[in-house]
Amino acid sequence: MKRWVVGCMVTCMALAVLCMPGAAFAGPDGQQARATVSLDFQWLRQGRAGFVHVYGQDISEVTAVFQERVFNFYPEAQAYVGLISADMESDVGTHTMQVWVRYTDGTAERFDQPVDVTYGEFGQSNVTLPASMSALLEPEINQDEIDRLANITTRFTPERYWVGGFIPISLDPLIGWFGTSRLYNGTYWYRHTGIDIAMPVGTPIIATAGGRVMLSETLAIRGGYILIDHGWGIYSGYAHLSERFVVPGQWVRQGDVIGLSGMNGRSTGAHIHWEIAVGGTWVDPEDFLTLGLNEPGA
Ligand SMILES: [Zn+2]
Known part of the structure; x- marks a missing residue:
């Protein structure tokens, strides 16, 4: 039940962005993406954190949803920077991080970024x-x-x-x-x-x-x-x-x-x-x- 509710919340968030006027989406079928998502790591172990950078012009806001948690990104000199974390009890495998990039002209893009989570090797x-x-x-x-x-x-x-x-x-x-x-x-x-x-x-x-x-x-x-x-x-x-x-x-x-x-x-x-x-x-x-x-x- 809880998982269904959380899943529904994420879906509703996705629908809300889909319905935004002028929303544009990156991906194989989409238009040319205006931003680039870059992971500082090859994979995240369970119970570890890592930086994610988003590069692009005229960005006004970046947020991400990863493992059903929402992460805010912050403007630095060169990029918007986010610090994401893999829960120590999260499943091993490839998880999709949804990165939402909003622009100053009111448009937005969504990037579905794969993130590999590996074993934490806990004792x-x-x-x-x-x-x-x-x-x-x-x-x-x-x-x-x-x-x-x-x-x-x-x-x-x-x-x-x-x-x-x-x-x-x-x-x-x-x-x-x-x-x-x-x-x-x-x-x-x-x-x-x-x-x-x-x-x-x-x-x-x-x-x-x-x-x-x-x-x-x-x-x-x-x-x-x-x-x-x-x-x-x-x-x-x-x-x-x-x-x-x-x-x-x-x-x-x-x-x-x-x-x-x-x-x-x-x-x-x-x-x-x-x-x-x-x-x-x-x-x-x-x-x-x-x-x-x-x-x-x-
Ligand atoms: Zn202790």
Whole structure:
């Protein structure tokens, strides 16, 4: 039912554009396309993100629909640039991304761009929680937190708040990998949404890039938690913190100390859980750092 409704929504969006006056379509039967869609990658692994550039004259707006999620594109010096993401649980194979390009004269083109999604090569692990934490395996508690964060990370901020790329908090020693299927106490499966780096409680935690604080509070699973909006649909999250030094609405710069690491929430040892969301889904933070975020418009 849900899939049918979403499919219908996408179809309705397509019909809405079809009915726009002057709409023109690129493709084998269409007129000469006025724009060019270019992928920065050959394929996307599950749980990874990649840049897409759209080149052309007199473009006023670009959006894309990929895996039933809508992505906004942003004007840079040379092109409109979008950052798309493959959900870690998306099907392996070729997906069609619909790119809608609107022009200043009111016309529009639609490009059906194939995007190959490959295996994320995620691992599995078993986690044993003490009885005192067993309440944190309740599906409702987990779903509440998933919904709460998704309600924020699915929003697109058109401004780019970061300058000069993203930096890692630390990548050593890495003790938990992105996307791992974790079986808690032999009963509850959960996909790991970020990476874990071991560090003593009280280690200063920095903002990976500039942005605006969206959340700074204690959550059931993530414990002391900070979520930062970096613009362009990118968010970074920092979990199990023992101290938080920022409040929602506050602006932070790259490298600012925003809190101290801890081991609260659903944590069995002292570490930082660091996670990155792009376009409403979690992506591999280590891979994200390699995307060429210094010059997204180049
Ligand atoms: Zn973690």
